Amino acid sequence: MTGAAERAETLLNVEDLCVDFPTEDGVVGAVRGVSFSLRRGEVLGVVGESGSGKSVSSMAIMGLLPRTAKVTGSINYAGDELANLSYRQMQHYRNNEIAMIFQDPMTSLNPVFTIGWQLSEAYRAHHSVSKKAAWAKAVESLELVGIPQPDRRARQYPHEFSGGMRQRAIIAMSIINDPQLIIADEPTTALDVTVQAQILETLLRIRDETAAAVIMITHDLGVVAGMVDRVQVMYGGTVVESGGVDQVFDEPRMPYTMGLLGSVPNPNLLGTRLTPITGAPPSLMHLPAGCSFSPRCPLVIDDCHEAEPELAETDSAGHTARCIRWRELLEVSKPQEVFISQQLGIVEDPAVLLAENPELAEAEHIASMSEHAGQGTTEGTGRQ
Numbered sequence: 001m002t003g004a005a006e007r008a009e010t011l012l013n014v015e016d017l018c019v020d021f022p023t024e025d026g027v028v029g030a031v032r033g034v035s036f037s038l039r040r041g042e043v044l045g046v047v048g049e050s051g052s053g054k055s056v057s058s059m060a061i062m063g064l065l066p067r068t069a070k071v072t073g074s075i076n077y078a079g080d081e082l083a084n085l086s087y088r089q090m091q092h093y094r095n096n097e098i099a100m101i102f103q104d105p106m107t108s109l110n111p112v113f114t115i116g117w118q119l120s121e122a123y124r125a126h127h128s129v130s131k132k133a134a135w136a137k138a139v140e141s142l143e144l145v146g147i148p149q150p151d152r153r154a155r156q157y158p159h160e161f162s163g164g165m166r167q168r169a170i171i172a173m174s175i176i177n178d179p180q181l182i183i184a185d186e187p188t189t190a191l192d193v194t195v196q197a198q199i200l201e202t203l204l205r206i207r208d209e210t211a212a213a214v215i216m217i218t219h220d221l222g223v224v225a226g227m228v229d230r231v232q233v234m235y236g237g238t239v240v241e242s243g244g245v246d247q248v249f250d251e252p253r254m255p256y257t258m259g260l261l262g263s264v265p266n267p268n269l270l271g272t273r274l275t276p277i278t279g280a281p282p283s284l285m286h287l288p289a290g291c292s293f294s295p296r297c298p299l300v301i302d303d304c305h306e307a308e309p310e311l312a313e314t315d316s317a318g319h320t321a322r323c324i325r326w327r328e329l330l331e332v333s334k335p336q337e338v339f340i341s342q343q344l345g346i347v348e349d350p351a352v353l354l355a356e357n358p359e360l361a362e363a364e365h366i367a368s369m370s371e372h373a374g375q376g377t378t379e380g381t382g383r384q
């Protein structure tokens with residue numbers, strides 16, 4: 001693809017996005033210099049622990065932050081600058097061009113109206129069409145999200161839908177206006193990974209039909225394994241690793257990502273967390289000097305405290321990481337090796353430990369998790 005064609009394909013370009021919340025105790029730097037771009041039809045998985053800035057960055061894109069938030073940087077959507085548009089100015093884009101799926105089926109549907117009526121009204125809010133045409137669109141949306149007998153189902157009320165069906169109805173509501181960008185944010189109370197995997201599957205189907213771009217936000221690396229095109233790992237309000245899904249899963253270049261990979265329970269080890277990352281995420285008001293992961297990093301050296309590492313290109317194109325020691329990770333064949341000493345106490349030589357505990361080395365690679373994510377055999381991870 002030529003440079004010009006590639007630019008034409010770009011739907012969203014976020015540059016140096018920062019969101020500060022002034023509070024009585026000081027300024028919370030919730031998002032710090034986030035940059036990424038998304039092509040039409042591309043699916044991006046955003047992963048990271050609680051409080052890493054995943055929701056605040058997507059709320060900034062949606063123009064849904066409270067007024068106290070100070071937003072800087074650029075959010076370019078299809079050539080339009082969205083950063084700092086007013087709530088009212090964003091109305092044109094919200095739910096029309098850009099849809100956000102809040103994954104709480106009970107609060108997003110009104111119990112006193114039929115599903116079809118609610119979908120039709122959501123469509124009529126942005127299109128001047130007859131009620132009949134809007135109803136047809138409602139039925140079409142239910143069909144798109146995989147609801148059987150959509151004609152009959154449209155005439156039912158939310159309580160007549162199962163939890164999974166309600167979840168699909170919410171997605172139908174979000175996509176009825178044919179958004180070009182869909183953002184699905186898991187709630188703070190982590191949803192069952194099985195449900196998350198089903199949501200992602202539905203979104204992939206919508207992407208195939210409509211060429212919408214999708215951002216899937218989750219704590220759980222297992223949910224996005226093998227499903228998304230690219231992965232962006234967030235830590236302490238910023239991106240610490242980004243790349244194609246295979247690059248990030250097969251060749252992580254940041255110890256934090258390795259910790260997340262190693263902490264996904266391995267089906268062969270009956271859900272054991274092999275390599276928990278010890279300690280807590282940093283306070284966004286008082287970040288540690290230098291690398292924000294340094295207090296928890298098993299590879300930390302003095303140089304890590306000097307300055308926050310840049311998000312720099314690593315050994316393959318499009319694969320970036322924020323770690324001064326990424327080259328040394330090329331030697332690590334399994335993510336578990338990096339964190340193994342933290343799991344099992346003081347270990348002089350991880351290689352010796354692996355030799356003595358061969359079962360630890362038998363961990364299947366993370367890619368296999370994609371097969372298991374939809375089968376309820378895993379539990380939510382990433383939150384330590």
Ligand SMILES: Nc1ncnc2c1ncn2[C@@H]1O[C@H](COP(=O)(O)OP(=O)(O)OP(=O)(O)O)[C@@H](O)[C@H]1O
Pocket residue numbers: 021023028030048049050051052053054055056057066186187188219284
């Ligand atoms: N209105 C606000 N005022 C002050 N701080 C806020 C506000 N909203 C969010 N924050 C802070 O911003 C940081 C990032 O929050 P965010 O909700 O983006 O995290 P997250 O990665 O989505 O976490 P989770 O996985 O729990 O949803 C947190 O420290 C949070 O406390």
Ligand code: SF4
Pocket residue numbers: 254255256291292293294295297298299300301304309322323324325326
């Ligand atoms: S820069 Fe240092 S502390 Fe930060 S992740 Fe890399 S090795 Fe760990």
Ligand SMILES: [Mg+2]
Pocket residue numbers: 054055056185186187188
């Ligand atoms: Mg969140």
